[in-house]
Amino acid sequence: MSKVRVQSFSVSLDGFGAGPSQSLEHPLGVNGPDLMEWFFPTRVFRRMQGESDGETGIDNEIAEKGMSGIGAYILGRNMFGPVRGPWPDETWKGWWGDEPPYHTPVFILTRHARAPLRMAGGTEFRFVTGGIQSALEQAREAAGELDVRIGGGVHTVREYLRAGLIDEMHLAVRPILLGRGEALWHDLDLRALGYQCAGSRVGERATHVFIRKR
Numbered sequence: 231m232s233k234v235r236v237q238s239f240s241v242s243l244d245g246f247g248a249g250p251s252q253s254l255e256h257p258l259g260v261n262g263p264d265l266m267e268w269f270f271p272t273r274v275f276r277r278m279q280g281e282s283d284g285e286t287g288i289d290n291e292i293a294e295k296g297m298s299g300i301g302a303y304i305l306g307r308n309m310f311g312p313v314r315g316p317w318p319d320e321t322w323k324g325w326w327g328d329e330p331p332y333h334t335p336v337f338i339l340t341r342h343a344r345a346p347l348r349m350a351g352g353t354e355f356r357f358v359t360g361g362i363q364s365a366l367e368q369a370r371e372a373a374g375e376l377d378v379r380i381g382g383g384v385h386t387v388r389e390y391l392r393a394g395l396i397d398e399m400h401l402a403v404r405p406i407l408l409g410r411g412e413a414l415w416h417d418l419d420l421r422a423l424g425y426q427c428a429g430s431r432v433g434e435r436a437t438h439v440f441i442r443k444r
Contacts, residue, residue: 232370233377236387236399237296240265240436243403246411247384254312257325264406268435269293278331288433289402296400301376302369303336304362306386310355316342323347324355335372337365339386362389384412394423397443402436 241247242265249259256262269275273284274293284290311322324330329350338357347355358365369378380390390396420441428440 233397242408246408247414248412300379301373305381307340399441401439
């Protein structure tokens with residue numbers, strides 16, 4: 231049976247998965263890009279940018295594994311863009327340009343309906359107004375035998391954790407302190423929710439922690 235996975239989700243030592251004050255100028259929040267400094271030098275990321283170089287160490291190995299076997303993604307609306315409230319129009323098509331990196335159906339959690347958006351490279355954004363269970367049911371159907379990846383942001387990961395719907399989670403813990411931002415663990419008791427640490431591995435720029443449902 232396919233799994234529901236969180237992969238390559240970056241978190242600071244003080245537990246923040248994004249910086250504060252997301253905006254067009256700060257897609258990951260203020261200081262949020264510091265969380266991703268383990269990923270940017272990797273070969274897998276550089277290839278996503280159309281480059282042929284990049285590091286091939288532990289960080290890259292784990293990032294590559296996290297992108298394999300995925301048949302659909304689920305994202306919170308803030309991961310799709312900075313627009314809030316009802317869609318003023320359909321001009322905003324995501325942070326990623328004409329060819330987003332997903333190459334699968336991507337289900338966007340939102341309270342405001344919008345027509346599906348097909349992009350180059352096989353990505354199709356589908357906007358779900360029925361909540362996390364509805365999005366997961368649709369994503370599972372789209373993924374078939376492949377896994378569903380919860381791509382973020384922090385609020386979305388927290389919702390799926392609280393509902394006990396995530397099977398496996400990979401966190402890339404960065405040795406930084408953000409001080410402010412979106413707290414991943416606030417009011418979550420992972421042990422009571424049935425989760426356990428399944429191991430860890432030290433990479434070049436992050437410590438990779440693996441959590442799974444018992």
